[in-house]
Amino acid sequence: MIIRMVSCLVALAVAAALSGCAGGQPAAPVGSFSSDNPGSVNIHWVSAPDGLVLVDGLRTLSDARRALTQIQATGQPVAAILVTHPHPDHVGGIGEFDRAYPEAPIYANTATAEFIRTDPLGFYALTHQQLGDDHPAKPVVPDHTVAPGAPVDIAGLHLETAEFGAGEAVAAVAYYQPDSAALFAGDLVGNRVTPALLEGHTCGWLTSLDQLRARFPDARILYPGHGAPGDPAALIDAQREYLRTFRQLTRPTVAEGSPGGGEVTADEQRSIIGKLDRRYPNYPRVASLPNIQELNIAAVATELRGENSAALAPACQP
Numbered sequence: 001m002i003i004r005m006v007s008c009l010v011a012l013a014v015a016a017a018l019s020g021c022a023g024g025q026p027a028a029p030v031g032s033f034s035s036d037n038p039g040s041v042n043i044h045w046v047s048a049p050d051g052l053v054l055v056d057g058l059r060t061l062s063d064a065r066r067a068l069t070q071i072q073a074t075g076q077p078v079a080a081i082l083v084t085h086p087h088p089d090h091v092g093g094i095g096e097f098d099r100a101y102p103e104a105p106i107y108a109n110t111a112t113a114e115f116i117r118t119d120p121l122g123f124y125a126l127t128h129q130q131l132g133d134d135h136p137a138k139p140v141v142p143d144h145t146v147a148p149g150a151p152v153d154i155a156g157l158h159l160e161t162a163e164f165g166a167g168e169a170v171a172a173v174a175y176y177q178p179d180s181a182a183l184f185a186g187d188l189v190g191n192r193v194t195p196a197l198l199e200g201h202t203c204g205w206l207t208s209l210d211q212l213r214a215r216f217p218d219a220r221i222l223y224p225g226h227g228a229p230g231d232p233a234a235l236i237d238a239q240r241e242y243l244r245t246f247r248q249l250t251r252p253t254v255a256e257g258s259p260g261g262g263e264v265t266a267d268e269q270r271s272i273i274g275k276l277d278r279r280y281p282n283y284p285r286v287a288s289l290p291n292i293q294e295l296n297i298a299a300v301a302t303e304l305r306g307e308n309s310a311a312l313a314p315a316c317q318p
């Protein structure tokens with residue numbers, strides 16, 4: 001098992017580098033913990049005047065315990081947990097933080113809380129099957145609602161928020177701390193990782209990326225759900241490029257007169273995976289699915305088959 005720690009110092013150094021110089025805006029007092037087991041995923045915590053505000057909660061209870069050791073070493077209590085979206089790798093470990101800090105409110109938007117409560121796609125049940133008791137079959141459900149676009153004021157910290165529709169997940173919320181220009185984007189933006197496109201909303205995701213960039217133009221550092229923090233514009237552009245490339249590679253397989261008659265053939269699948277591997281070498285997968293590339297291709301092919309090119313959002317045009 002490999003555990004990578006992104007120390008507070010690294011995050012501060014990145015923030016300082018991005019802000020240009022030590023004399024600029026103070027770097028966001030952000031700590032992070034990153035786990036590779038069984039798919040890379042991050043938790044971040046922001047140091048507020050009256051405690052720490054966590055962003056997301058990791059996949060497993062054991063990873064959450066490891067992060068908790070670092071969090072408790074800060075000497076600050078956890079004041080709140082913010083959930084960006086309802087995927088198991090970001091909520092499975094929340095129970096551990098909830099046990100340690102039962103008073104801390106857990107924030108999410110309505111769609112995210114509902115998804116966690118009802119598990120409509122069986123994600124939590126499946127993850128529980130894979131990981132056993134390290135991932136609860138029924139994760140802790142957020143108990144505080146983030147209203148669309150409403151700010152969150154907690155522990156003396158002011159955060160702006162933006163809500164997004166179906167894309168990487170059924171719903172997403174990004175959190176932005178204007179004082180330090182730090183943007184917590186959840187899985188709307190990954191850094192050099194193989195994403196899960198299983199829900200088949202790459203067009204929604206591309207639209208969300210344009211909205212995210214337009215909503216927080218002053219962001220100086222972006223903390224992603226997977227991978228290292230970095231420059232917001234560069235990371236958003238790279239995520240957009242990945243999704244557009246994926247759609248472009250998959251589109252011919254569903255075109256009229258394609259070899260499989262609209263179905264992806266084994267040859268086409270192999271060819272697409274080969275091109276992805278060359279273009280994005282060693283991008284760790286965000287989920288513990290050995291066939292994530294195949295599943296992504298199938299989901300995006302289904303999505304493309306259902307698209308009406310005449311009515312396609314500008315972000316999704318070929």
Ligand SMILES: [Zn+2]
Nearest residue numbers: 087168169187
């Ligand atoms: Zn996700």
